Amino acid sequence: MRRTPHYLMTDPEEVRRLIRNNPWATFVSPTSRGLIASHYPVLLDDDHEHITIVSHFGRPDEVLHELGRHEILVIIQGPHDYVSSSWYAPGDLVPTWNHVTAHLYGTPEILGEEExxxxxxxxxxxxxxxxxxxxxxxxxxxxxxxxxxxxVGVRMRVDRFDARAKLSQNKSADVIDNITAHIAGHNPALAREMGRARGGGPASTTQRPPSEHNG
Structure with a gap:
C-alpha cells in the first residue's frame, strides 16, 4: 500500500480490533504456479504476545496455495467508501476513497485433525x-x-503487518465533520472509524513504519 505517514496504523491492538470486526479475509500465496488467492473467515488465536490468526481451507486449496512452504499475505479489509469532492471546500476538487485495511504476513502452520x-x-x-x-x-x-x-486448518503468527487508516486526516475539522455526516447515512461503520480517528482514540496513527512492530 502507499506509504503516507499520517495514515499508518501501527498499534497491534488496533489491527486485532480490525480483524475481530472484519473476519472475512483474502489469502494470497506466491506459489510455484504464480499467485493464488482464496477467501476464508479468520479468528484471532489466544496469543497475547503476537497477532495470530486461525482459519481453514477447503481442499484442495491447501495444495494450490502450497501452505506451509512460504510466506503468504492475508488481507483484512475494514470499512471503506468513496469520498466525493462535493463535500470539500470550494476549489478542492480531487475526490478520494477512505478505508481501513491491514496486510498481514506470515508462514501458516497446518493444524492436525483434532486441532x-x-x-x-x-x-x-x-x-x-x-x-x-x-x-x-x-x-x-x-x-x-x-x-x-x-x-485443512491453519494457524498463522503474523511476523509483520502493514496497515492503513485513511480517514480524511489531511482535511480541516469542518470538512471532516461534513464528510462524516454524509457517510454516516449509508456507511455507519466507516463513519465510526472516522470519529475514532478524529477523536485521537485507538484508531489514531503514528509516523513510525509498521516494520518496527512484530505483530
Missing part, C-alpha cells in the same frame, strides 16, 4: 452465537467430523 475440528467448532460457535437458536457442530459430532475432513 482443526476444535478450530472449526470454535469458528462455528463464534458466529452462531449471534443468531437465535444458533447451532453447534457438537449436535452431530460424527457427521460434522466427517465434513471436517474436507478442510
Amino acid at each position: 482443526n475440528y476444535a478450530m472449526l467448532s470454535r469458528l462455528t460457535d463464534h458466529f452462531e452465537q449471534h443468531y437465535r437458536n444458533g447451532r453447534s457442530l457438537a449436535e452431530d459430532e460424527p457427521g460434522t467430523r466427517r465434513a471436517a475432513k474436507g478442510t
Whole structure:
C-alpha cells in the first residue's frame, strides 16, 4: 500500500480490533504456479504476545496455495467508501476513497485433525452465537467430523503487518465533520472509524513504519 505517514496504523491492538470486526479475509500465496488467492473467515488465536490468526481451507486449496512452504499475505479489509469532492471546500476538487485495511504476513502452520475440528467448532460457535437458536457442530459430532475432513486448518503468527487508516486526516475539522455526516447515512461503520480517528482514540496513527512492530 502507499506509504503516507499520517495514515499508518501501527498499534497491534488496533489491527486485532480490525480483524475481530472484519473476519472475512483474502489469502494470497506466491506459489510455484504464480499467485493464488482464496477467501476464508479468520479468528484471532489466544496469543497475547503476537497477532495470530486461525482459519481453514477447503481442499484442495491447501495444495494450490502450497501452505506451509512460504510466506503468504492475508488481507483484512475494514470499512471503506468513496469520498466525493462535493463535500470539500470550494476549489478542492480531487475526490478520494477512505478505508481501513491491514496486510498481514506470515508462514501458516497446518493444524492436525483434532486441532482443526476444535478450530472449526470454535469458528462455528463464534458466529452462531449471534443468531437465535444458533447451532453447534457438537449436535452431530460424527457427521460434522466427517465434513471436517474436507478442510485443512491453519494457524498463522503474523511476523509483520502493514496497515492503513485513511480517514480524511489531511482535511480541516469542518470538512471532516461534513464528510462524516454524509457517510454516516449509508456507511455507519466507516463513519465510526472516522470519529475514532478524529477523536485521537485507538484508531489514531503514528509516523513510525509498521516494520518496527512484530505483530
